Amino acid sequence: MLPDALAQTTPDARAFVAGAWVTDGPPVSRTGPYVHETVTRSYPASATQIAVAREYAAAGARVVAGLAPATRADVLDRASHLAVEHRDDIARLIALELGKPVKDGRGELDRVADTFAVCAHEARQIGGENVPVAGWARGVGNTALTYRAPAGVALAITPFNAPANLLAHKLGASFAAGNTTLVKAPPQAPATTAAVVALVLEAGMPPEAVQLLHGGGDVGAALCAAPEVSVISFTGSPATGAAVARAAGAKRLVLELGGNAATIVCADADLAHAARICARTGYSNSGQSCISVQRVYVQRSRFEEFVEAMRAEVDRLVVGDPLDPATDVGSMVDEDAATRVEKWIEQATASGARLVTGGVRDGATLRPAIVADPPPDATLVTEEVFGALVAVLPFDELDAVIETCNGSRFGLQAGLFTNDINTIVKAWRELQVGGLVVNGSSNYRLDHVPFGGVKDSGFGREAPRQMIDDYTVIKTLVLRGMSIWGQA
Template sequence: MDRIYEAGSLVAGNWVTDGSARERSGPYVRRTVSRARTAQPDDIAAALAYARKSAASIARLAPATRAEILERAAAQVTARRDEFAHLLAVELGKPLKDGRGEMLRVADTLSVAAAEARAIGGETLPVAGWARGVGNTAFTHRAPAGPVLAITPFNAPANLLAHKLAASFAAGNTTIVKPPPQAPAVSTELVKLLLEAGMPIEAVQVLHGGGEVGAALCAGPEIAVVSFTGSAAAGAAVARAAGPKRTLLELGGNAATIVCEDADIEQAATICARTGYSNSGQSCISVQRVYVQRARFDEFVDIFTTQVKALVVGDPLNEDTDVGSMVDDDAAERVVRWSAESGGTVTIGGSRDGAVCAPTVVAAPTPHATLVQEEVFGACVAVLPYDTFEDVVATCNESRYGLQAGLFTYDVRRVVTAWRELEVGGLVVNGSSNFRLDHVPFGGVKDSGIGRESPRWLIEDFTVTKTLLLRGMSIWGDR
């Protein structure tokens, strides 16, 4: 019998399953696959109070203790990656190969967070270098900021939860997790794994629900830091609800990849085909716009279309599938509609079967088409010609987003120019925009967000600098 996963709430140290719940229907299997208990106002109040009460006990855990727990969890994730990949496939339509890849990244993220926990330290300040500091000593250390609220998205629910929760715990904080309604089972199961690995029950809570639950948690004065990943519109709502507290926003993108005339066109087309449709294009850095120098444009479109045609589309539980379903039918319909309205030539795709969107290539859409201007977040790539390198850099910068870009060239001057001039948080050279290492800072500018993710940089945001001043005691000369 097909299992329905019951995703309970973890509130104030207790798992709760009774009460109203929201069902999740798998977009490919077309049946209910999980049921998540919806948090009520009393749950929110209890969770906030418990987070404040638990903050001190978690802060007192030694960094080595936190690191050992995260390392055990990383090993368990590796051992159970097939189980999680199956859950991602039925709950989200993510192909097994993508699900396994995500879980390997989760293991890496937990291991990196463990290493960063061991490295948290401080400074001895050179106060005696100025006359008023003579005779004194000053030190700093990084202290836990306080309760963290982690609001996570559906497209990589396990890995992005790992980034936030692992970094928060590594920093010595307790965390309230608000998972995406589309992936409650995956999120809950990962929290349970961390608890089994030894994470104290006081370190984490899980509250399911929609935007109203997230807004109520954001507004809680007990929360010290809000870490959100999602759309730009939702991020603006989170910032309004949070008010004057530290808020980290990893938002949307409209990622561009530039292919210069000196590039290996076959290599560029192959990489763009592989990274433009993984997870059905549901990634903020997924290849959405490819700008190809006009002299190589037709060649690129032909090779790219051929490569996309070779992708295996369909059942996410099939080991050979490259492209499964999108998160729901509406998302797939958006891709079809935007492609048809783009003013370009659809060389392949442009249709859907339920939530499965055929990988779509649109050649030469109009520059002001919605497909070019907004985040499609789906299985569609637009390919556009350009004439000069200066023009294409300026065109890329017209976007209100600025998360990450790709550049194919062997001209180091263009690499340096693009790194300097492109208004993005990261540039991938001889790769597409869709490449990320989980121990490297990741984040954007403009409407793509505020702050950087990856354990080291998140720990900086999840901690505060505390200073100790010793008057009349000096490790320096005192005259």
């Protein structure tokens, strides 16, 4: 499917339903945010297509559950190798559909390769336990065993900002666990999603293991409510996550719902290093990441020094054509998104904040902006920016800045620059976040390390080992009158 799609001027992002690539119904065009023209077409699912997919998934779950973990692991290992092989082609699709710089897209495909490899490893680790029932009087003379069985049908709803790697996490872990997966693609990245599905099929994943449907919230809601679905993994906004939970009812959920990431820079930090890291990780993918650097709190004694150092680093970033390998910052997902961030900058500066650099918009492209010392109640401080903007604010005492950070309704990940071990331990203990990165910004993730948040940032952890726990159920076997422990 992928070579055929890349050969077309405007690739078709077909659906993959009941073992076949299909183009049912009228197509919907995706306009590239940088090129301002149609770059791909997708085919939203009808009620009939959803019904076919549900029925096929129910039957396919039994087929996939019958595959040995080693068989599933071998497929995932091959998918890892194919991600490297198709790296440049899929990165180009990402750049066209989303305006994400092609070098960042290549980096995302490197992570896809890692993610599939980790999923393969974790598939080989799935097991159970021998429960020590004879430790209690009523259990004497019996044996109890458990194993982790596939949940059955999983639903993966992926976002646009990292469409390849977040799909690799959800689909890879689900298949490693022995499930079939319904994939609902983001409307902004239909061809990228189809390319990853085509990749795993090329790797040998049986058609019973995956189906791909396109469409908007109505398609997602119908799939969430499907009784065949046992577990849902969703990445997106808190509002949509709440809608997913309502539609899902009594199903297991893994929800990653965004953030308002803070990074704290203490007086003892290597300021040049901190400024460079915050500049590089605050604007990658135009800041469209749930852990992108959004709020940087700098100890007041070094505040102006940091602002100037970060301004110099940001001004070095190359803004332009996402297909140019030299580009650091491409466009945002669409013009509405860029206009929203531009408006938030204007609101903050009208309230006394200082625009240090950037903030100029050209269509969907916003030059990376630094806003210094905005009011604490400014929208760009309290809400998730999800754009090419970083706010820098001063702080005096560690206790106070931790309290400020914890005042957010989000709690996904934070960064901390310091060399003081007491500060590190205190921040790790007291910050209300799912993860803390020391001497790095909030925007750092290893795909085999537990990742997820608290409060409105969701629940569950998105790393292959933890996701396999969510994608499986514990099944218990009790052998009455048969004991390996002795009878008395």
